[in-house]
Amino acid sequence: MINQPTDLYTIETWIFDLDNTLYHASANLFDQIDRRMCNYVAEFLNVPAAEAYKIQKSFFREHGTTLRGMMECHHMDPDPYLDYVHAIDLSALNIDETMAKALSALPGRKIIFTNASANYAKQVIECLGIDKHMEGIFDIVDAAYIPKPAPEVYSQFIEKFDVDPHRAVMVEDMARNLAPAARMGMKTVWVETGVPWAHSGAEMIGPDFTTDNLSTWLAQVVGH
Secondary structure (H helix, E strand, C coil): CCCCHHHHCCCCEEEECCCCCCCCHHHCHHHHHHHHHHHHHHHHHCCCHHHHHHHHHHHHHHHCCHHHHHHHHHCCCHHHHHHHHCCCCCCCCCCCHHHHHHHHHCCCEEEEECCCCHHHHHHHHHHHCCHHHCCEEECCCCCCCCCCCCHHHHHHHHHHHCCCHHHEEEEECCHHHHHHHHHHCCEEEEECCCCHHHHCCHHHHCCCEEECCHHHHHHHHCCC
8 A cells, every 4th residue: 555655656657737736826827827718708709708707617617628618619719729828927937946856866757637738838847847857748639628537538648658557646736637547546646726626526536645735745755
């Protein structure tokens, strides 16, 4: 049984979410994205901002992402939307030397699994100084625009990267996104941000590990 972070040292594949996971939620990047999503919905549907906000949040709850809801209900082209919502100011991000050192010392593959776009993910990990440690990125386009936690997307990820789920760990800030990974046999790490909507499902899932600082936690895994 795995009881301590150091017991994860021999894991073959590390799977990381991106936003509010690889960087601390205090950077507030998603607040920028959230506002741009609302703006895009308002312009696309020609509705006031307040109405767009309601639509955006209802799609998030019912479809997993605003993008998926807009595609299914309003036949929106996803690519211009993704380009627009991810065109944000990344100056709040700094080189994370603690995480970079931990990832360098951590055996196994490291792969990003995100509902965002690959181009945006690349920019984020470059800002954090951890891009050279990541083997690949599985983004929303790879998932055919179907977001986590849809189980079929996890199967696609496993197949693309030839991952043995019983020798893998998934790290996420949204508790509900860990459920399919756990059912596949992965160990799970929940990055607790204090954001209420990210807590949904935490009690039911029971992550193997919980942390509010991934960099520090990874340093413990490698014994630094």
